[in-house]
Amino acid sequence: MAxxxxxxxxxxxxxxxxxxxxxxxxxxxxxxxxxxxxxxxxVPKVHVPDASHLRAEHAEMLAExxxxxxxxxxxxxxxxxxxxxxxNVGADSGNTIGHLHLHVLGGRTMGWPPG
Ligand code: 5GP
Ligand code: ZN
Numbered sequence: 144m145a146x147x148x149x150x151x152x153x154x155x156x157x158x159x160x161x162x163x164x165x166x167x168x169x170x171x172x173x174x175x176x177x178x179x180x181x182x183x184x185x186v187p188k189v190h191v192p193d194a195s196h197l198r199a200e201h202a203e204m205l206a207e208x209x210x211x212x213x214x215x216x217x218x219x220x221x222x223x224x225x226x227x228x229x230x231n232v233g234a235d236s237g238n239t240i241g242h243l244h245l246h247v248l249g250g251r252t253m254g255w256p257p258g
Contacts, residue, residue: 150242154188164218168204169211171247180250181219181226185212191243194230212247221249 152158153172160172163183174182187204191197197205209228216222226249231238 148190148242149240150184150186150244151190154186164211164214166207166211168207171211171215174246179248179253181221181248183215183219183247185215185245185247187243192241193232193238193243195232196243208245212245215247216249219247219249221247225249227253 146152149158153160154170160170162170162172164171164185168188169185170188171183171185174184185208187201187208189204191201212228213222216226226247229246229248230243231246
C-alpha cells in the first residue's frame, strides 16, 4: 500500500467511502463528484498507478476488476440499458488520481466521442 495514495487509504479503511461492491482483490465505491446519475469507481486493492502500468502478472486482478464492474452494473440496473467503462491515463484524459480505477458510468444517454 502507498500511504500517500488516496485510494490505497480508502482500500485500507483509513478514509471513508460509499461502498457498492467488493471482491477479494477489488473494491467498488461511489465517485465523490459524480459525472453521471450512476458513477462508480472500481479499484484494485493493490496499488497500480494507471492502465499503462498493467502487465501480464495483473491478468487475474484485471479479470476480477471487470467482474466487479459487471456486478455493479447489475446492482445499479444498468445491465439492460447500457453503460460506459473508462480508464483515464495521463494529463490529456483528465486523470487526477494515481491509483488505477475503472469508471462505471450510466443512467442517461451518452454522446460519442466524449468531449
Ligand atoms: P480520474 O479523473 O483520475 O480518472 O478520476 C478520479 C475520480 O475520483 C474523479 O471522478 C473524482 O471525482 C473521484 N474522487 C476524487 N477524490 C475522491 C474521494 O476522496 N472519494 C471518492 N469516492 N472519489 C474521489
Ligand atoms: Zn494506491
